[in-house]
Amino acid sequence: VLGPRLAGRNGVELRPPTLGDQKPHLVWLAQPEVTRLWAPRHGEWTEEKAEERFKRQCESRDSANWSIAFEGETVGSTGIFDIDWVGRGGESGLFIGRHDLYGRGIASEAVRLRTRLAWSHLRLHRVHSWIALQDRGSRRANEKGGYAQIGLYRGYAYRSGAWLDDRTGEIFPERAFTPE
């Protein structure tokens, strides 16, 4: 499903993705500053595939998807995926495509908004994440949002000339939930 609009602090907003939001992703995915910790850094990044991905997001029954907006402009995306509605768990992910905006707290606010909705509307019991340990921005955003580290997968993948570790974390949204 497409997530509802969630107004946040400091100009950050989560909003339902649109087809138009997919186009800047094609530009961002071609930038090494954005993808240096990703693999394989190539793909079928065409408008046609972007449309297919958007269609899958719309039809998905086990995920909640958002675009991340900063001061009204789309700068990334986030979501909770592989939701198990019986066990009430899912995996979160987040992507900021505008590397010139790194360090502005956008990801941290997106994590806060996402976690709040995970409890207030989705009533998820637990959300977990996998983040490259060396991805300081994403890691810090999750830590600030209340994710606790529960494991470290050393030597998970080879990126930018080095073996990276993958940090797995979890959060229990009810405990992190603050009514507003």
Next chain:
Amino acid sequence: VRRGGQVRAEPAMPATWKERLREAAKEQSAVLWTIETQGGPVGIARVSRHSDVGHCDVQDLAIDPARWGRGYGGDATLAIHRYLFDHLDKRVSAVELPADSERAKRIAERLGSVEFGRGHDACYRDGAYADRLYLRLDRSAWEERWGASEREHPPLPGGIER
């Protein structure tokens, strides 16, 4: 068997399984097997192989409950890891298990897998949550424990070993 994973969003009936098998046959990043003994099926196994990285995940390994206790799960696990290490040249094999799945844990421990993480209250069934274990088997551990006896093929002649 159901305790090992999450409730599926579709009924277990021939029509849906046919569709799932068709999808599995097209899947490029995962390998699905039937576990067979004495000419008949006793279970299934599936491994994701992540073509771009040196690790893989054992996603499913299920044995017909009527055949539990005969070592089929352990034998299938060894056969799968021969393929992963000797043929696909993987560095690490990982698996996630419910922490109260004693049979699965015994198989993983015998194989040489070690815990690198634990998700709390991550698996729900029978009205309660159980933890989820994250385990890994490194190639070096595999070779130390099983390298002498569990090669998929003997070394090739002329000094070529792999």
